[in-house]
Amino acid sequence: MSATLPTGHRRIDQLEMRGIVKRFPGVLAVDHVDFDVCSGEIHALLGENGAGKSTLMKMLYGLYQQDEGVVRLNNAEVRIRSPHDAIQNGVGMIHQHFMLVPSLTVAENIALGMKSSRGWRLDLDLVSKRIRELSERYNLKVEPDIPTWQLAVGEQQRVEILRALYRGAALLILDEPTAVLTPQEVDDLFVILKKMTADGHALIFISHKLHEVLAISQRVTVLRDGRRVDTIPTEGATRLKLAEMMVGRPVVLEYERPEVTVYSDRLQVRNVSALNDRGEVGLRELSLSVAGGEIVGVAGVSGNGQHEMAQVIAGLRPLTGGKIEINGQDVTGRSPSVVRKMGVAYIPEERMIDGVVKDFTVAENLVLHDHGRKPFVSQRIFMNFKAIRDACQEAIRAYEIKTPGPDVPIKNLSGGNIQKLVLARELARQPQLLIAAQPTRGVDIGATEYIHRQLLKERARGTAILLISEDLDEIRALSDRIVVMYEGQIMGIVPGKDVNIRQLGAMMAGTPLDKVAEMS
Amino acid sequence: MFFSSPNQTIRKAFNRIFDTTPLLISLVAALVVASVLLIAMSTDPLQAYRSMLNGAVGTENAFAETLVKAIPILFVAVGICVAFRGGVINIGGEGQMIAGALAGVSVALIATSLPGPLIILFSLTAGFVAGALYAGIAGFLKAYFNVNEILSTIMLNQIAVQSMNYLLNGVLLDPTEAGTNHIPKTAKILAEAQLPRFSITLPDAIYGALQGLGFAGTPELFARTRLHYGMIIAILLAVIIYMLLWRTTIGYRIRAVGENENASRYAGIHVPRQIILAMFIAGGCAGLAGVVQVLGLQYRLQTDGSATGFTANAGFNGIVAALFGGLNPLGAIPASAVFGGLLVGAQKMQRDMGVPAALITAVNGLIVIFTVSSQMFARRRARRRAANEPPRSERVLDAAVNTPMEQQT
Ligand SMILES: Nc1ncnc2c1ncn2[C@@H]1O[C@H](COP(=O)(O)OP(=O)(O)OP(=O)(O)O)[C@@H](O)[C@H]1O
Ligand SMILES: [Mg+2]
Numbered sequence: 048m049s050a051t052l053p054t055g056h057r058r059i060d061q062l063e064m065r066g067i068v069k070r071f072p073g074v075l076a077v078d079h080v081d082f083d084v085c086s087g088e089i090h091a092l093l094g095e096n097g098a099g100k101s102t103l104m105k106m107l108y109g110l111y112q113q114d115e116g117v118v119r120l121n122n123a124e125v126r127i128r129s130p131h132d133a134i135q136n137g138v139g140m141i142h143q144h145f146m147l148v149p150s151l152t153v154a155e156n157i158a159l160g161m162k163s164s165r166g167w168r169l170d171l172d173l174v175s176k177r178i179r180e181l182s183e184r185y186n187l188k189v190e191p192d193i194p195t196w197q198l199a200v201g202e203q204q205r206v207e208i209l210r211a212l213y214r215g216a217a218l219l220i221l222d223e224p225t226a227v228l229t230p231q232e233v234d235d236l237f238v239i240l241k242k243m244t245a246d247g248h249a250l251i252f253i254s255h256k257l258h259e260v261l262a263i264s265q266r267v268t269v270l271r272d273g274r275r276v277d278t279i280p281t282e283g284a285t286r287l288k289l290a291e292m293m294v295g296r297p298v299v300l301e302y303e304r305p306e307v308t309v310y311s312d313r314l315q316v317r318n319v320s321a322l323n324d325r326g327e328v329g330l331r332e333l334s335l336s337v338a339g340g341e342i343v344g345v346a347g348v349s350g351n352g353q354h355e356m357a358q359v360i361a362g363l364r365p366l367t368g369g370k371i372e373i374n375g376q377d378v379t380g381r382s383p384s385v386v387r388k389m390g391v392a393y394i395p396e397e398r399m400i401d402g403v404v405k406d407f408t409v410a411e412n413l414v415l416h417d418h419g420r421k422p423f424v425s426q427r428i429f430m431n432f433k434a435i436r437d438a439c440q441e442a443i444r445a446y447e448i449k450t451p452g453p454d455v456p457i458k459n460l461s462g463g464n465i466q467k468l469v470l471a472r473e474l475a476r477q478p479q480l481l482i483a484a485q486p487t488r489g490v491d492i493g494a495t496e497y498i499h500r501q502l503l504k505e506r507a508r509g510t511a512i513l514l515i516s517e518d519l520d521e522i523r524a525l526s527d528r529i530v531v532m533y534e535g536q537i538m539g540i541v542p543g544k545d546v547n548i549r550q551l552g553a554m555m556a557g558t559p560l561d562k563v564a565e566m567s
Numbered sequence: 568m569f570f571s572s573p574n575q576t577i578r579k580a581f582n583r584i585f586d587t588t589p590l591l592i593s594l595v596a597a598l599v600v601a602s603v604l605l606i607a608m609s610t611d612p613l614q615a616y617r618s619m620l621n622g623a624v625g626t627e628n629a630f631a632e633t634l635v636k637a638i639p640i641l642f643v644a645v646g647i648c649v650a651f652r653g654g655v656i657n658i659g660g661e662g663q664m665i666a667g668a669l670a671g672v673s674v675a676l677i678a679t680s681l682p683g684p685l686i687i688l689f690s691l692t693a694g695f696v697a698g699a700l701y702a703g704i705a706g707f708l709k710a711y712f713n714v715n716e717i718l719s720t721i722m723l724n725q726i727a728v729q730s731m732n733y734l735l736n737g738v739l740l741d742p743t744e745a746g747t748n749h750i751p752k753t754a755k756i757l758a759e760a761q762l763p764r765f766s767i768t769l770p771d772a773i774y775g776a777l778q779g780l781g782f783a784g785t786p787e788l789f790a791r792t793r794l795h796y797g798m799i800i801a802i803l804l805a806v807i808i809y810m811l812l813w814r815t816t817i818g819y820r821i822r823a824v825g826e827n828e829n830a831s832r833y834a835g836i837h838v839p840r841q842i843i844l845a846m847f848i849a850g851g852c853a854g855l856a857g858v859v860q861v862l863g864l865q866y867r868l869q870t871d872g873s874a875t876g877f878t879a880n881a882g883f884n885g886i887v888a889a890l891f892g893g894l895n896p897l898g899a900i901p902a903s904a905v906f907g908g909l910l911v912g913a914q915k916m917q918r919d920m921g922v923p924a925a926l927i928t929a930v931n932g933l934i935v936i937f938t939v940s941s942q943m944f945a946r947r948r949a950r951r952r953a954a955n956e957p958p959r960s961e962r963v964l965d966a967a968v969n970t971p972m973e974q975q976t
Binding site for chain 1: 814815816817819820822823826827829830831832833834835836837
């Protein structure tokens with residue numbers, strides 16, 4: 048009999064996966080993988096997009112069934128056929144997209160789907176009490192009685208973790224938990240995770256950010272093309288070494304940015320104001336310009352108007368004031384199709400919602416806005432499938448998109464590969480202005496490198512690029528100028544070269560540039 | 568990392584078979600459940616079903632009647648494929664049929680000086696346009712004012728019936744009937760404006776073989792039945808709409824908007840335009856169903872005061888046939904034929920067995936419920952095989968099934 052955790056649930060001393068195989072039509076997603084995790088340990092899972100990380104974990108959580116292989120829990124073989132089985136066995140999983148009911152309170156969300164201890168009468172008061180205990184113990188600061196729609200992303204994630212703990216998770220799978228968090232929220236999360244392992248929980252941590260893996264884990268397993276490359280102790284590993292194991296070749300983590308000709312202003316945003324989705328002021332009198340051959344990085348904690356700004360420029364959100372010019376032409380209030388015709392490309396932040404049509408094939412998604420153009424159309428209305436498929440094959444090759452072919456539904460591709468397709472589509476039109484929102488979120492190192500190179504190539508071609516990112520390293524590596532946004536306003540614009548991190552941080556927290564300058 | 572083995576091919580084939588079996592199983596299951604009802608009414612279910620089958624396909628005339636019944640259903644179903652693929656839940660087939668019939672019959676009664684084929688052509692065009700515009704109202708309200716199209720199309724159905732009653736009692740009333748209290752109807756359209764009857768000459772070999780099987784008719788198959796050229800028009804339309812949906816940019820845009828409105832908007836597709844267009848095409852097809860009923864079968868428009876009196880519920884049955892055919896216009900062809908057969912066969916069963924009409928309604932309802940839910944089951948299975956999220960078409964299906972439908976005949 049194994050020991051219990053402070054949460055009162057059974058501890059998982061060791062969980063072992065042996066010889067796991069999973070096939071999808073045309074894809075061997077997981078190929079004889081061995082993996083194990085012990086109580087008190089954080090085991091990181093690394094791999095390129097489509098390497099099979101999520102698939103392996105979904106089998107452990109009962110969302111998929113393995114074709115071959117066994118799972119042993121504390122040395123006894125278990126068969127996990129559904130998430131319900133997983134929870135019974137003490138296995139919990141935090142998905143990248145949270146599954147909370149927005150109108151319910153935190154406590155209600157956590158109690159949802161669980162038996163009440165009072166039979167048919169609700170026991171929400173008991174649930175709240177227990178939540179308070181748990182959140183105190185693990186530093187999971189949340190208020191049980193407020194509705195979840197009021198919570199920030201980081202807080203929603205804490206609710207998900209609480210829910211897993213509440214249901215008795217002794218082993219917790221975290222699939223890219225940091226992809227949507229701000230750096231501060233990541234630090235908070237790490238404190239929580241460390242506390243959990245100190246209590247004897249076992250954790251599996253997936254991330255594309257190597258420094259996070261190095262900071263938090265004890266062991267690292269690297270997957271490539273569905274196979275396990277190796278499992279090594281984190282101590283003594285370096286970013287470069289991990290990157291090489293993942294990609295299978297040496298990787299460049301720094302880029303040189305050649306001097307390029309800067310053309311005149313392609314985009315001019317003048318005193319633009321707009322509302323956000325909640326009907327509050329999302330952008331206040333915002334002014335900014337981007338020239339051809341220039342990358343302007345937009346830094347800031349997400350939710351400070353970056354999304355609204357991108358939408359306003361792309362014609363997807365009405366302005367309440369101000370003016371937008373592209374190539375000197377006034378496009379204020381014009382429709383997205385008109386704006387697109389002016390040579391604007393847009394890589395949206397929410398690729399699954401705004402970027403692709405999930406049930407369309409890879410090829411169909413590639414021509415989402417160019418389907419009406421030559422050579423994809425013949426005799427005005429007939430789609431030329433051969434040309435579309437050829438272009439898709441070409442994009443698959445050029446962008447190294449992992450897919451069985453152009454004719455599979457795009458939802459079968461892994462997140463990073465979907466992102467590559469969106470990039471291929473947007474760059475194919477040789478844009479005048481490219482709005483790239485979080486272009487490398489959830490994308491592996493190799494692909495990140497590739498995407499960064501493509502952005503620099505576009506810059507050299509004379510494209511004006513507006514790069515919105517929460518990743519300060521990315522912003523600093525690529526931007527000619529950096530704009531910092533806070534609550535829908537611009538706190539300051541600084542040159543990208545030799546930028547002062549403290550200065551950026553202060554501006555992101557809401558101090559205007561002139562005030563920051565005074566302080567130092 | 569990618570491979571395809573014989574094993575995979577077999578599995579694929581197996582899955583395909585397995586996807587169609589639920590349909591058959593559900594049909595059988597529905598009949599089994601219905602036989603409980605029949606037994607409760609002390610009727611022999613086997614005999615009842617035999618008479619149903621006979622009534623549907625047992626004789627040349629029965630088969631022709633099945634096809635005649637299937638024609639308006641197919642027109643509507645083809646349109647429904649477009650609407651549902653575009654994410655618009657059009658429940659207004661009935662009203663659009665009436666709008667099409669009113670416009671079509673008016674043209675046929677006015678343009679009498681033209682040559683017959685032209686009258687037919689103009690009349691069909693008028694019917695399409697009228698149905699399209701009528702549905703377009705709901706499309707416009709949805710696209711620009713976010714008015715729920717289920718509600719608006721149902722309301723438009725009511726308006727169409729009342730307008731028909733008003734017009735048939737007024738300007739469109741047959742002058743020779745004025746002052747009588749027969750049921751209101753228009754004058755009969757000219758003989759050359761009527762769609763010709765449809766028949767085929769069987770080759771000797773086939774005719775011989777059929778005679779061997781006890782076929783009693785002449786080699787001129789369907790010559791003495793009511794089957795008309797509307798069938799050919801409907802099949803042509805199904806093929807055209809199939810091409811439109813899957814071969815043209817127009818269909819591509821409609822499907823893109825139906826599957827993911829956001830991504831379409833981001834990509835610069837004009838979303839309201841596609842919604843209106845999808846509704847427009849759907850309404851046009853239903854409008855054709857209406858005119859073709861007039862030009863091919865009834866030769867005039869008459870009303871007993873209800874929508875069903877004219878449409879025989881084709882506007883609703885077309886929805887079920889479209890779902891049954893997998894929201895594919897080509898699939899809708901056999902689906903409509905099966906549906907027509909059920910309706911015609913049920914009438915025969917009622918006559919032969921003397922069971923109450925309500926029972927026939929119940930049996931038909933059971934078949935609809937079982938088959939549609941089996942479709943959902945098949946789709947869910949396919950989804951589980953493929954990936955995690957329900958495709959748009961399935962959500963539409965769910966919504967459609969949960970929508971109150973008028974009584975089935
Ligand atoms: N439901 C599915 N149907 C078909 N193929 C799938 C399915 N799910 C995953 N795949 C394929 O399996 C492979 C592994 O995908 P998986 O999602 O596990 O990758 P991942 O390592 O999590 O990648 P990422 O870092 O991009 O999230 C990919 O090639 C993907 O296309
Ligand atoms: Mg993944």
